Amino acid sequence: MAIDAPAARPANPRFSSGPCTKIPGFSLDMLNDAPLGRSHRATIGKAKLKEAIETTREILGVPADYRIGIVPASDTGAVEMALWSLLGARKATMCAWESFGSGWVTDVVKQLKIDAEVKTAEYGDIVDFADVDFNTDVVFTWNGTTSGVRVPNGDAIPADREGLTICDATSAAFAMELPWDKLDVTTFSWQKVLGGEGGHGVLILSPRAVERLENYAPAWPLPKIFRMTKGGKLIEGIFKGETINTPSMLCVEDYLVSLNWAKSVGGLKGLVERANANAKAVWDFCDARDWIANLANDPATASTTSVCVKFTDDRIKDGAAFAKAVAKRLEAEGVGLDLGAYRDAPAGLRIWCGSTVEEADVEALLPWIEYAFEAEIAAQA
Numbered sequence: 311m312a313i314d315a316p317a318a319r320p321a322n323p324r325f326s327s328g329p330c331t332k333i334p335g336f337s338l339d340m341l342n343d344a345p346l347g348r349s350h351r352a353t354i355g356k357a358k359l360k361e362a363i364e365t366t367r368e369i370l371g372v373p374a375d376y377r378i379g380i381v382p383a384s385d386t387g388a389v390e391m392a393l394w395s396l397l398g399a400r401k402a403t404m405c406a407w408e409s410f411g412s413g414w415v416t417d418v419v420k421q422l423k424i425d426a427e428v429k430t431a432e433y434g435d436i437v438d439f440a441d442v443d444f445n446t447d448v449v450f451t452w453n454g455t456t457s458g459v460r461v462p463n464g465d466a467i468p469a470d471r472e473g474l475t476i477c478d479a480t481s482a483a484f485a486m487e488l489p490w491d492k493l494d495v496t497t498f499s500w501q502k503v504l505g506g507e508g509g510h511g512v513l514i515l516s517p518r519a520v521e522r523l524e525n526y527a528p529a530w531p532l533p534k535i536f537r538m539t540k541g542g543k544l545i546e547g548i549f550k551g552e553t554i555n556t557p558s559m560l561c562v563e564d565y566l567v568s569l570n571w572a573k574s575v576g577g578l579k580g581l582v583e584r585a586n587a588n589a590k591a592v593w594d595f596c597d598a599r600d601w602i603a604n605l606a607n608d609p610a611t612a613s614t615t616s617v618c619v620k621f622t623d624d625r626i627k628d629g630a631a632f633a634k635a636v637a638k639r640l641e642a643e644g645v646g647l648d649l650g651a652y653r654d655a656p657a658g659l660r661i662w663c664g665s666t667v668e669e670a671d672v673e674a675l676l677p678w679i680e681y682a683f684e685a686e687i688a689a690q691a
């Protein structure tokens with residue numbers, strides 16, 4: 311039975327999983343301090359890039375002996391730079407449980423043609439890390455953005471591993487705790503949890519990853535954009551803000567503004583709590599209803615950023631068309647933008663609950679999902 315439209319609306323209807331909603335209260339005036347029209351190699355440009363690196367370190371709690379670099383081509387650029395530069399020295403294990411992880415499998419198996427064991431799980435589950443050989447180089451995604459499933463913690467990764475761990479953490483960094491001692495390569499992009507802009511990636515390297523870079527040269531050619539060493543030595547400048555090529559100083563300023571906001575909400579702890587509260591609001595909503603469920607099968611691995619939900623009502627005739635219609639209705643009402651599940655994922659909705667999202671907006675969205683669900687059930691009949 312169709313129900314009345316809720317009285318309240320989210321003040322901010324942006325729930326996209328990337329680019330994610332900007333920090334609360336964002337306005338373009340906040341970017342007035344960007345050194346536009348100046349060289350990124352001028353003192354001011356370099357200072358901004360260095361500040362971005364050091365504030366990232368401070369908020370994420372990255373150890374002092376890990377390198378942090380700002381690299382081109384967003385998270386994809388950072389991940390592929392790592393895969394092309396580091397893999398091939400030993401066997402690899404590729405872990406994938408959604409489409410981005412599957413993309414890294416394609417890179418390694420089909421493009422680089424590396425000897426790799428591929429471990430996969432269906433949407434809603436993750437690979438069992440107890441079965442992974444960490445004496446191989448292991449590539450995995452911390453949070454599967456398109457499946458709403460994450461690695462719960464780093465406990466299964468041994469401290470004395472011989473291989474490197476390469477972790478795509480783009481939808482986790484700044485919303486989830488990351489165990490730095492268990493991660494040799496970590497990547498993310500600005501457009502995700504902090505609501506920054508597209509185009510720029512961050513690559514974080516442990517001392518063991520640097521050691522590999524300095525002692526191993528892959529058999530394949532590396533484009534300039536991927537090259538992190540010269541004459542067998544790490545190009546240290548990259549990790550001090552001397553970027554390989556030209557970054558957008560407007561995007562750098564925007565990232566700095568986001569980082570300052572992150573500090574103002576209590577740093578990493580505050581950011582994690584914000585995402586947790588947002589996700590819990592969705593989980594509680596699903597638990598209290600029998601027509602909607604989390605796509606994540608095990609609550610321990612349920613994402614707190616990209617929360618994916620599926621409709622489980624027997625009356626639904628065509629699952630994919632139904633979910634699309636619900637998302638379309640929410641968008642048309644102006645209460646929830648970009649909520650459709652990822653194109654390769656099971657039908658449903660994906661509600662971004664990352665740190666820049668306000669809990670009040672999630673709370674205001676949920677009754678609208680019920681409203682749109684009932685309206686579409688009625689429309690089917």
Ligand SMILES: Cc1ncc(COP(=O)(O)O)c(C=O)c1O
Pocket residue numbers: 327328383384385386387410411451453454455456478480481499501
């Ligand atoms: C897990 C994961 N990896 C990689 C990407 C690609 O990120 P980018 O577009 O920043 O390169 C995304 C984007 O949504 C993602 O969610």
